[in-house]
Amino acid sequence: MKKKILVANRSEIACRVFQAAREMGLATVGIVAPGDEEGRHVTYADEVIEVTSYLDIQSVVAAAQKSKAHLIHPGYGFLSERPAFARAMEASGFGFIGPRPETMELLGGKISAKELAAREGVPTLPWAKVGVGEDILERAKTVGFPLLLKASAGGGGKGMRRVDSIEGVFSASESASAEAMTAFGDGTLFLERLVEKPRHIEVQVFGDGNGHGVHLYERECTLQRRHQKVWEEATAPHLPEDVRNQILEAALKLVRATRYRNAGTVEFLVDSENHFYFLEINARLQVEHPVTELVTGVDLVHTQIHQALDPSQVVLLSSPSLRGHAIEVRFYAEDPAQGFVPCAGKVARLRWPTGTGIRVESGIEEGQAIGTQFDPMLGKLIVSASSRPQAVERMRFALEETVILGLGTNQAFLRALTLHPAVQEGKVDTGFLERELQSFLLSPSDEDLQLLVQCRAKEGKRGAHPSESIGTSRQDAMKSPWFSGRAEGARS
Amino acid sequence: MNSVLKIAGKKRIVSSTATAGASEKMEVWTFTHRPGGWILGQSSTGRRTKLMLQLGHEGGRGTFTASVSGTLWHGEWTQPDESSTAAAEESQDSKLVAQFPGKVRKLLVEKGLSVKAGDPLLLIEAMKMEFTIRAPYSGKIEKVFVGEGQQLSPGDRLIDMEELTDAAQTSSDI
Numbered sequence: 001m002k003k004k005i006l007v008a009n010r011s012e013i014a015c016r017v018f019q020a021a022r023e024m025g026l027a028t029v030g031i032v033a034p035g036d037e038e039g040r041h042v043t044y045a046d047e048v049i050e051v052t053s054y055l056d057i058q059s060v061v062a063a064a065q066k067s068k069a070h071l072i073h074p075g076y077g078f079l080s081e082r083p084a085f086a087r088a089m090e091a092s093g094f095g096f097i098g099p100r101p102e103t104m105e106l107l108g109g110k111i112s113a114k115e116l117a118a119r120e121g122v123p124t125l126p127w128a129k130v131g132v133g134e135d136i137l138e139r140a141k142t143v144g145f146p147l148l149l150k151a152s153a154g155g156g157g158k159g160m161r162r163v164d165s166i167e168g169v170f171s172a173s174e175s176a177s178a179e180a181m182t183a184f185g186d187g188t189l190f191l192e193r194l195v196e197k198p199r200h201i202e203v204q205v206f207g208d209g210n211g212h213g214v215h216l217y218e219r220e221c222t223l224q225r226r227h228q229k230v231w232e233e234a235t236a237p238h239l240p241e242d243v244r245n246q247i248l249e250a251a252l253k254l255v256r257a258t259r260y261r262n263a264g265t266v267e268f269l270v271d272s273e274n275h276f277y278f279l280e281i282n283a284r285l286q287v288e289h290p291v292t293e294l295v296t297g298v299d300l301v302h303t304q305i306h307q308a309l310d311p312s313q314v315v316l317l318s319s320p321s322l323r324g325h326a327i328e329v330r331f332y333a334e335d336p337a338q339g340f341v342p343c344a345g346k347v348a349r350l351r352w353p354t355g356t357g358i359r360v361e362s363g364i365e366e367g368q369a370i371g372t373q374f375d376p377m378l379g380k381l382i383v384s385a386s387s388r389p390q391a392v393e394r395m396r397f398a399l400e401e402t403v404i405l406g407l408g409t410n411q412a413f414l415r416a417l418t419l420h421p422a423v424q425e426g427k428v429d430t431g432f433l434e435r436e437l438q439s440f441l442l443s444p445s446d447e448d449l450q451l452l453v454q455c456r457a458k459e460g461k462r463g464a465h466p467s468e469s470i471g472t473s474r475q476d477a478m479k480s481p482w483f484s485g486r487a488e489g490a491r492s
Numbered sequence: 493m494n495s496v497l498k499i500a501g502k503k504r505i506v507s508s509t510a511t512a513g514a515s516e517k518m519e520v521w522t523f524t525h526r527p528g529g530w531i532l533g534q535s536s537t538g539r540r541t542k543l544m545l546q547l548g549h550e551g552g553r554g555t556f557t558a559s560v561s562g563t564l565w566h567g568e569w570t571q572p573d574e575s576s577t578a579a580a581e582e583s584q585d586s587k588l589v590a591q592f593p594g595k596v597r598k599l600l601v602e603k604g605l606s607v608k609a610g611d612p613l614l615l616i617e618a619m620k621m622e623f624t625i626r627a628p629y630s631g632k633i634e635k636v637f638v639g640e641g642q643q644l645s646p647g648d649r650l651i652d653m654e655e656l657t658d659a660a661q662t663s664s665d666i
Binding site for chain 2: 348349351396399401404405406409411415442444447448450452454455456458459460
């Protein structure tokens with residue numbers, strides 16, 4: 001009997017795993033939550049089971065039991081990093097594709113992860129926890145300036161303050177502590193050094209679960225908006241060889257120390273002087289894994305599944321050699337001009353690009369209605385080339401060849417990125433997109449307007465004769481594409 | 493006729509009369525359909541570009557999205573030109589239509605009044621701001637569809653105008 005794999009996820013990542021599974025001769029099981037019936041992954045799976053929500057552990061476990069799947073792939077986001085989910089699946093006898101639940105727990109805690117890194121000699125940003133009444137000035141001096149002062153309890157921006165010097169500590173801490181007390185009932189503060197204009201560099205790792213692991217080099221994901229990655233590449237440009245080797249080795253130390261199992265990503269911040277600091281470990285497959293696949297030739301999802309099928313086998317013996325450069329961009333249904341609010345609409349026309357060095361991971365189909373209930377990512381466009389400059393040019397070409405009609409997307413914004421000198425040179429920091437946003441927003445030129453007005457007028461006349469009408473019918477009229485709402489399933 | 497082109501939420505009003513006014517510089521495009529759903533545009537100045545276009549209707553307005561070289565343009569215009577007849581196109585030019593939900597705050601014209609291009613016709617209150625609707629061209633007010641205090645939905649007709657063209661002015665002079 002064919003082995004079965006259930007993918008506890010939706011959209012493009014579910015389709016990505018289905019591809020690997022089918023190539024390997026496995027049967028595929030998808031899940032679908034209310035509101036997502038039109039999702040592309042629903043068409044793609046051999047079998048589909050309804051769940052109440054992609055976040056409902058019991059419902060997803062029940063789907064796995066009903067389908068009699070052998071393996072569970074969690075994808076990213078949703079339940080992928082919930083120890084309780086991995087534990088429930090393993091307790092029910094399913095093979096969970098990812099690290100052990102204990103590893104997730106250790107890495108999921110901000111402080112426990114930092115303490116682990118410190119024990120292993122991996123640099124972390126200096127930090128300190130200060131209880132009410134404790135000597136904050138002394139701790140602040142040890143952390144160094146500038147620093148970020150925030151509530152120890154809870155997350156988000158509540159009670160978060162930037163402090164530039166020792167003089168500012170006392171007043172900032174008083175108000176932050178009072179705010180933390182009101183918001184969380186706990187005035188304990190967390191101090192952390194602030195890195196100015198950092199780069200985000202991460203290492204793809206793969207562990208055999210017994211203390212052996214390999215890295216698959218680094219990715220740079222510095223271009224972000226609202227703390228979400230937009231453009232990712234492998235490998236990182238302008239990273240001195242010795243720094244890079246130190247970062248790769250630091251990542252491996254953490255893999256060995258945790259006896260890490262399966263694929264993971266160790267994230268670092270790198271400052272302008274190339275000092276690097278451990279941020280966190282993402283205990284799952286990343287959205288941006290394709291760029292690593294393209295420069296290493298390793299199929300990460302195949303490797304994940306191979307290991308889960310036979311845990312005693314070491315699937316990756318050593319780091320592969322590198323070839324060329326790869327870049328990924330994420331298509332979001334959002335409006336960059338309106339603070340990146342999600343857009344809803346119907347995909348009236350869809351044409352992904354083809355050509356040398358172009359890879360597409362699509363989460364949508366033509367005719368599909370896109371709401372704002374789920375994450376606004378529509379798919380990913382990935383290019384590879386022999387050099388970084390050529391990859392940037394190829395990305396521009398691929399973006400120009402892509403057509404998504406019917407809803408607002410960040411496509412033009414992405415294309416504008418490929419034309420920006422700082423992006424072309426690979427010299428950016430994590431605040432770049434938000435600082436430079438205005439330069440990426442286009443207004444139509446008079447030439448553009450003439451073309452559009454004339455084409456619209458001509459096609460409008462054709463539309464009077466249905467036989468000559470192009471595209472989908474007029475009944476497929478769009479819903480307002482400029483609609484904001486909330487999305488389910490955050491991830492990075 | 494006014495077309496409102498909106499890109500990533502930014503609006504730009506294009507008047508077809510203004511476009512025609514710049515006729516010396518104007519590029520004239522011809523379009524052919526290509527397999528794959530492409531429209532191939534070729535201009536009088538020798539430019540060649542391919543694009544895709546989707547037409548639709550939304551709240552009484554015509555909409556289109558076009559994809560040209562990786563840029564998505566979202567356009568709306570005051571009246572969908574469903575008919576290919578010249579008469580229908582002319583009649584679109586003579587109408588003014590609400591672009592957004594709001595309320596008529598003040599009516600500044602009445603039937604039969606002659607106005608010049610740019611003259612204020614009515615004030616609309618929306619999103620706690622006041623917007624002035626102005627005459628897109630010189631002409632005569634043919635019909636007023638709304639009253640002060642009236643709620644407006646996008647696509648509601650406001651005023652019909654009869655355009656006074658140069659030809660009409662010339663003939664009246666005689």
